[in-house]
Amino acid sequence: MKEALSVLCLALLVSVSEAAVTKPGIGEFLGCLRSWPSPESPITDDIFTADNTTTFLSFYLAYTKNTRFASPNYQTLMAIVTAKNLSHIQATVVCAKSNGVQIRIRSGGHDYEGLSYISSVPFVILDLFNLRSITVDVPSKQAWVQAGATLGELYTKISEAGETVNKTLEQGGIDVLYKWQLVSSKLPESLYVKAMSQVANGTRSGERTIAVLFYAQFLGGADELVSIMNQSLPELGLKSQDCLEMSWLNSTLFWEDLPVGTPASILLDRPSKPEKFFKSKSDYVKKPIPKEGIEKLWNGMLKINNNTVYMHWNPYGGVMDTIPATATPFPHREGNLFKIQYYTAWFDANATKGSLDMMKELYEVAEPYVSSNPREAFLNYRDIDIGSNPSGETTVDEAEIYGSKYFVGNLKRLMEVKAKYDPENFFKNEQSIPPARVKQ
Numbered sequence: 001m002k003e004a005l006s007v008l009c010l011a012l013l014v015s016v017s018e019a020a021v022t023k024p025g026i027g028e029f030l031g032c033l034r035s036w037p038s039p040e041s042p043i044t045d046d047i048f049t050a051d052n053t054t055t056f057l058s059f060y061l062a063y064t065k066n067t068r069f070a071s072p073n074y075q076t077l078m079a080i081v082t083a084k085n086l087s088h089i090q091a092t093v094v095c096a097k098s099n100g101v102q103i104r105i106r107s108g109g110h111d112y113e114g115l116s117y118i119s120s121v122p123f124v125i126l127d128l129f130n131l132r133s134i135t136v137d138v139p140s141k142q143a144w145v146q147a148g149a150t151l152g153e154l155y156t157k158i159s160e161a162g163e164t165v166n167k168t169l170e171q172g173g174i175d176v177l178y179k180w181q182l183v184s185s186k187l188p189e190s191l192y193v194k195a196m197s198q199v200a201n202g203t204r205s206g207e208r209t210i211a212v213l214f215y216a217q218f219l220g221g222a223d224e225l226v227s228i229m230n231q232s233l234p235e236l237g238l239k240s241q242d243c244l245e246m247s248w249l250n251s252t253l254f255w256e257d258l259p260v261g262t263p264a265s266i267l268l269d270r271p272s273k274p275e276k277f278f279k280s281k282s283d284y285v286k287k288p289i290p291k292e293g294i295e296k297l298w299n300g301m302l303k304i305n306n307n308t309v310y311m312h313w314n315p316y317g318g319v320m321d322t323i324p325a326t327a328t329p330f331p332h333r334e335g336n337l338f339k340i341q342y343y344t345a346w347f348d349a350n351a352t353k354g355s356l357d358m359m360k361e362l363y364e365v366a367e368p369y370v371s372s373n374p375r376e377a378f379l380n381y382r383d384i385d386i387g388s389n390p391s392g393e394t395t396v397d398e399a400e401i402y403g404s405k406y407f408v409g410n411l412k413r414l415m416e417v418k419a420k421y422d423p424e425n426f427f428k429n430e431q432s433i434p435p436a437r438v439k440q
């Protein structure tokens, strides 16, 4: 009898733990959605569940940018709602909340860690790609952009409203890179010069080395640019032949590495599936990195075998110095020379763990040379390694770790705003801002 009882207990335990991963209230949630009045267009046409695997998967993948997250978690992903109007959004929020379903909102799906479309608790993706209207009002210098619009669509609309000029250049060298740190944040506001160290093939077969490229965008004439650069960074030896003149719209194609002459209509293309696995990390630099530090960073990059590896240095200064750190949630303003993005990409799933580990090592190498207490990070280059909560719960202690890196002194005010508008912390992810008074 005792034996039979313990088997029964075990069976009960198993069924309880299975219930924890079973999607809660999926029927109720879908029923709620389907019965929601949507006079403009029926929401039923825009609900996709795993029953129809091919369509579901193609919707999942269409705005998944990182192959690391290309396999949906069928255990937790209940549905994708491709909202076409505001009532679809209201329905999804209300039905998810009333049925204990988490929501992940996806606009363009560029989140580096996939937080807009993955979760380890039952959830629905509210996909906004259909909501993509753009209105540009030149006299008031304002634009209204719906969340699902792509940057290419926005650039196209803006260019229809006005024209500008762009120049570019390309060169290399550690001395120039060191000097770049001293001048890049002090150049005129019309000039942006970015430095990119990347792993490249050396002259001998199989040898790998670091190449440094400098890319600039200048709003003005080529002669003026050459004159400014030859005063500020003569080590680069810029000549007007290094410059390309093009419309501002075409400069956006240049930044995307598309060959000169690519038609701008390519900006209106929409994606269909992710192309590669990638991982990024970020840092802010307030004092120039000594030459030996640059060499250590380069050696760290060279250890990341077989992958595409680069380190972008984006200059700050200019208008960034004139906006108070407390004016908007984005706090990284005066005092920053530049921001680093470390990036690696690969195509073989077996390389994922090694690539992620090597990026952590590179990040450690950089530590002595970058901001500290907190070690600041750029939210757009989301990095789950700098602190995270589990999908379904948010603790303030953990949020203060990643939140202070992304938002520095603005975190406290953001938590107060969150407490005002979402006191129950319904909208959450692994790196979200918790309401100020919730302390679990």
Ligand SMILES: Cc1cc2nc3c(=O)[nH]c(=O)nc-3n(C[C@H](O)[C@H](O)[C@H](O)COP(=O)(O)OP(=O)(O)OC[C@H]3O[C@@H](n4cnc5c(N)ncnc54)[C@H](O)[C@@H]3O)c2cc1C
Residues within 6 Å of the ligand: 065, 104, 105, 106, 107, 108, 109, 110, 111, 112, 115, 116, 128, 147, 380, 381, 382, 429
């Ligand atoms: C290939 C690539 C290139 C990039 N280049 C740059 C670059 O040059 N400069 C730069 O700064 N960044 C860059 N990024 C990063 C990108 O800007 C950020 O990831 C940004 O958050 C992407 O917005 P999204 O709407 O596409 O992302 P999503 O993944 O859709 O959303 C990002 C986050 O915002 C939330 N969210 C989305 N929509 C809403 C909404 N309507 N309401 C509330 N929350 C919402 C999501 O849930 C998620 O947490 C790049 C990313 C990729 C993949």
